[in-house]
Amino acid sequence: MSADVLARMPEGSGARLLEDTVTALAERAPAVVAAAAEHMRDIRLGLGFNDGSEILLTSRHSRLVTAPAGPCDVEVVFDDRAMNLLFDLQRRPVDEVVPTSLDVRGERDQVLAVWRAFTALSQRASGLRHVQELWRGYRERSPGLWGVHGADTARIPAQDTDGWRALDYLNRRRPEHSTAGLVSGTVVTAPRWLWDGRSSSPWWEEAAVKDADLMEIMAVCRSRVAQEMAGLIPDREPREDLYALMRDYPSRQGKGLRPTLAIASCAAFGGRPQDAVRAAAALELFHNGFLVHDDIADESTHRRGLPTLHAQYGEGLAVNVGDALNLLAVDAVLSNLESLGLARTLGLIQETVHMCRESLEGQAVELGWIHRKVVPARDEDYFVMSTKKTGWYTCMSPCRIGAVCAGVTDPAVLGRFDEAFRQIGIAFQIQDDVLNLVGEEAKYGKELLGDLLEGKRTVMLIHLFRTMTDPDERDRLSAIIAKPRSAKTQREADALLSAMRAAGSIDYAIELADRLAADGIARFESDLAIVPDNEGKAVLRQIAHYVTTRPL
Template identity: 70%
Template sequence: MTEPIPLRTGAALLTATVEELSQRAPAIVAAAADQMRGIRLGLGFHDGSRALLSARHSRLVVEHPADGAETDGVEPADPDVEVVFDNRALNLLFDLQHRPADQALPDSLDTRGPREQVLAVWRAFSLLAQRAAGLRSVQELWRCYRDEAPVPWGGTADEDEPPEPAEDASGWAGTDYLLRRRPQDATGGEPELIGGTVVTRPRLLWDGRGSSPWWHESPVHDADLLETMAACRARTSEAMASFVPHREPKAELYDLMRLYPSRQGKGLRPTLTIAACAAFGGRPEDAVRAAAALELFHNGFLVHDDIADESTHRRGLPTLHEEHGIGLAVNCGDGLNLLAVDAILSNLDTLGLSRTLALIHEAIHMCRESVEGQAMELGWIHKHVVPAEDEAYFTMSTKKTGWYTCISPCRIGAVCAGVTDPALLGRFDEAFRLIGIAFQIQDDILNLVGQEELYGKEPLGDLLEGKRTVMLIHLFRHLTEAERPRMQEVLQRPRSAKAQQDAEEILAAMRRHGSIDYAVDLAARLADEGITRFEEDLAVIPENEGKAVLRQIAHYVTTRLL
């Protein structure tokens, strides 16, 4: 893990801000990237630092050419638009009190480039300023920058203590300014949609002292995704723990059931479930038990999958069967699935019979899809078959992981809110099918090129297990006649007969034939199609914070860095 860049320069601040927004508010990044598409922006700051900002798919990418980063020895292309800030211009960057013309102070902000591209850059930064300024994490970044480099803010680090703040002040002028802001139309009104994302005036998720869960706030149309997922994950974890009995046999069963759930993931499924419930007007609390059931099913599947795949690590720790033996692991997985059924039935008390029956129906459908997808993949491995076309992978991936990772959580959350109309529930299917495939392709890529501590499995584990990924399918489509026998021979070996150098040999062939780049581009295209379907198919849901969280997750697939 690389050390964070000290926030002493404008370029470092830009990098940190883009990285933070990519994780916490991906819909904002995607909206800005849509405006920046095809434009390379050169930025110069008062301290002499420089950076290049560009859009790659739906991501914003910051490069520092002076450091030689990401250039691979090739000189980067000249920027299309150049902007140079001095201290005054930087201080006004996120100040919405002034009109744009007021911010272009004489000899302070120098902008050069074609008119259309300059305007596109301005629109991108306006979106960032309007929608990102209310995020606590962004405010904290800029406060750290102010402390590290106080000159642009009109003071020095050792200046006299500021005057005592007002009683309701946070202690930070930027935060206090946002606290005083009110929408121009206090009576509300329809939000403005730009590029498929909702643009509203900034709303503060943090008052300088603390924050509250997203569903307790007044309706808005942006949310801090990391904080939202953390809150949903924590509440779901509490519910999961309540379903695991505290009785014997502890060491051989119930203590083992707690191991995988304690290795918490991102919280994607619980967040989708709770957000979908809120999007249809339900109480978020009504979806917690269903979210817990999904996570129990998920962890039961993982225990069994790890045995079938002969995996050695899960979320950075030894797999259950490696540490406790196959017999206890199989039984533990069975027990987790049993607890998941119990968690669904527990909704009878709060949601009633009809909703609980609908939840059972959705859970059975999800489990059937998952075991069918698992059978498809294991069949390919057993028969030494590599599918010829990507569509076969799309079908397998959707069945094996897409339903229980993306589609079913949304449908189940909607059922918790009282939606049982199959046509309405089906509006989630195509958007999140595409998003789920893109997400799985990205996970497969991360297994090859990602950091082990971030991915949670052993590096190149998918190649050792013989997983039929998009990269492997692409590779076998492009192997030469001379290469094919060797690749087939390595792939057909059982996991126990493969060594790390065998996996590295396949990876080298993938790099040679452009299979990883192909998969990155394919995932981005599928995610973009999924977001388009999200906006079209889910237009029936009114704009509210639950829907905004669903939108953030949809964009998270396109903006997370590989």
């Protein structure tokens, strides 16, 4: 939903609560959103609330999308009683469909599909602390809506309810033990419905589902690895011109994707999360070293909202800092000998060398296209480049390295990560390229249209040149992309963007990323079926779905 539409929603209204919940879940529990979106398909759900607010909810691929109220296929209107019970795990939603409380209108199959979607949300998403806090805040803003409901109070002692029975129930059923050493109390083993409206299966065939608050876990992993990196960077001379600068990019913390993948993979294979922290820190040091060098090669002006290192201190110092970060990363990998032993450390060295080689080859492919002023004709060429340049060190290698930290050295087992996270990594990179064109600069962390100024060969650019039929337009745009960044103007970048919009290249890229991510998620479930459902695997699953649910 656009920011202006969201701003017009009354603060504290039911519609605003739903919008905030969907936004939070897209970040924190993308696997849950994907499950609900699968049930919703293309159904347009109109929701009306007890306070008079309205909103439209539908799905787009694996995302839940909200919009202002309009024509709908299924209509649901909540009164006070229904809002109180919406996230109550003590009841089945179908038991609450009564004419005096929850009014539901629509075709039978579509109504059942909506209920399955809300079952996924209420039984899984409501177990996350952040969602509980959203709904608790809603209750506290409207205390008159809540209270005792007759004989139901016998289920939970009065001193525990505080008028908010559903959340107290969740607080008691949610495990309080550490979730594989990652984040305490963010993983829920949820009940599963045995009947989905079409078929049923015996309870013993139903696997447990575990969900995690992805943002909380990524924050913890990011913080722990940041502490590790800070301890690895020497505190000695030359401080001003080397070691202080080495701390610059790592201090501009990103999402924490690589550390989380490494630590979660270690936990998924039964290892101690702490055993993967040093290796995850090495990954981040390599990453930041690559970023320093990439920014120089791309002539980028900003990184994570701040001036790039070479723009601020000059190319000479920046190149040296990048080299130093890569050398320190090698030392960090080798330093696992004391804690992990020789076999696992040798495995880490092998995985690290492979990761660096793939990244350098991918960088060479992309820079070669720019140097020769060519645009590849096939998406597959981009897939190969993207897999090599970022897929390995962003997705595939962190998973494999985390598994090695847990003691897995069998190439066949490590290879089970490859195809799933290859496709997920390509989808993630395509979406990053899209965000560079249409995202918000504050959230994206780089200057918008920077890829067009740098001449990066993205899927959108490949699609544009593949579909252009006007030779004069092709020559005009080819002349623009052939210029070095320093010679390009913002107006020329805008011209490329306008051409992409007209050709449908951005929509094409979004659709392609969604298909790749969906295929990657399917491979994740099949290829990693050898790993029992546990807290670590739950985090990996959430990251896999994060690609398809984050807003564009």
